Amino acid sequence: GENVEQHPSTLSVQEGDSAVIKCTYSDSASNYFPWYKQELGKGPQLIIDIRSNVGEKKDQRIAVTLNKTAKHFSLHITETQPEDSAVYFCAAKGGKAAGNKLTFGGGTRVLVKP
Amino acid sequence: GAGVSQSPSNKVTEKGKDVELRCDPISGHTALYWYRQSLGQGLEFLIYFQGNSAPDKSGLPSDRFSAERTGGSVSTLTIQRTQQEDSAVYLCASSLSGLATGELFFGEGSRLTVL
Numbered sequence: 001g002e003n004v005e006q007h008p009s010t011l012s013v014q015e016g017d018s019a020v021i022k023c024t025y026s027d028s029a030s031n032y033f034p035w036y037k038q039e040l041g042k043g044p045q046l047i048i049d050i051r052s053n054v055g056e057k058k059d060q061r062i063a064v065t066l067n068k069t070a071k072h073f074s075l076h077i078t079e080t081q082p083e084d085s086a087v088y089f090c091a092a093k094g095g096k097a098a099g100n101k102l103t104f105g106g107g108t109r110v111l112v113k114p
Numbered sequence: 115g116a117g118v119s120q121s122p123s124n125k126v127t128e129k130g131k132d133v134e135l136r137c138d139p140i141s142g143h144t145a146l147y148w149y150r151q152s153l154g155q156g157l158e159f160l161i162y163f164q165g166n167s168a169p170d171k172s173g174l175p176s177d178r179f180s181a182e183r184t185g186g187s188v189s190t191l192t193i194q195r196t197q198q199e200d201s202a203v204y205l206c207a208s209s210l211s212g213l214a215t216g217e218l219f220f221g222e223g224s225r226l227t228v229l
Contacts, residue, residue, distance in 0.1 A: 006156070034216065043118070043205055043220030044157070089156060099170050100212045101147065104157040 002027040002094035006105025014113055019077040021088055021108045026071070029095025033066060033073045034102065038087045047088075048075070080112045116140060118221035120206050126227045127196055135191045135224045139208030146189050147218060148181055151203045160204075163189065164212050196228045 003026040013019050025033075031052040036044035050057045050064045050073065057064050061080075066073040077084055087109050091102040119138040127133050139146050148160040159173035163183040174180070178197075183189040193200055203225045207218040 004156075032216070034218075036220075041222065043207070043222050044218075045220070046217045049216055091157075099162070099172065100145075100164065101159050101162050101170065101173075102157075102218065103159065104149075106156040107154075 002030060002092055002098050002103040004090060004092050004103050004105040006090050006108060008108060009106065010109045010111070012111045012113060013080050015080060015082060017080055019075075019080055019084070019110055019112075021075045021090065021110075022072060023074070023090035023092075023105050024070075024072040025092040025103075027092070027094040027098060028068075028071065029097075030071075030092040031095070032093035033064070034091050035062075035064060035075050036089045036091065036104075038089065038107075040086075044089055077110075080110075082112050082114050085110055085112045118206055118208050118219050120204075120221035120224050122224055123222065124225045124227075126229065128229050129198060130195055132192065132194045133196055133226060135193075135204050135206075135226070137189045137191070137206030137208075137221060139187065139189070139206070140219055141187075143208035143210055143219070144186065145209040145212040146183055147207045147209070148189070148191050149205045149207065151205055151223070153202070157205065160191070193226075196226075198228050201226055201228045 006023045034049035038044040063076045090105040144165045146163040149157040162170040178194045181191045203223040205223045207220045
């Protein structure tokens with residue numbers, strides 16, 4: 001089945017700097033790659049997603065890039081703010097054989113220092 | 115509210131007891147997922163319901179775990195003869211019609227502690 005690896009597991013940045021989180025996936029048939037943000041005591045919430053027919057997508061201070069050949073995708077947060085502190089999860093939806101479910105990475109705990 | 119509701123929010127039980135966790139999805143959402151989040155770990159898929167189709171149970175870790183979804187709405191995850199390794203946060207999510215439309219809406223989870 002699909003396997004998703006996420007790095008780094010923790011990331012500390014100064015307010016205003018950029019943060020980058022990287023994920024790799026194993027199933028070349030995967031076609032949907034969302035990113036979720038989980039604040040303390042809450043459930044994960046979708047912040048951005050990208051489909052396999054697109055290489056890059058941007059929404060204000062966040063952007064996601066996808067390299068299908070290398071089977072990796074990344075989340076970029078620019079001009080970080082303290083409210084960006086949270087755990088971020090990447091995920092991938094595998095091909096038909098994998099079923100209609102997401103496989104998540106292990107998460108990245110991001111701390112933005114004021 | 116209109117979000118996914120889970121109960122109980124916290125459950126402490128003794129090893130060997132059975133527990134039931136409940137999920138109320140967003141009204142009108144046909145897809146419902148259960149995931150497990152162990153301390154400091156990612157989300158592990160357990161089971162997926164879509165409308166009246168047979169559920170995808172491929173993520174259930176053992177036969178002590180089962181889930182049902184009555185009337186296409188509320189779902190209950192049951193863990194029999196709980197073990198300490200079952201301690202985790204159990205997250206439920208619903209979606210308008212599965213991943214074809216993208217977003218999963220998660221509840222806040224049920225934290226299970228097995229002593």
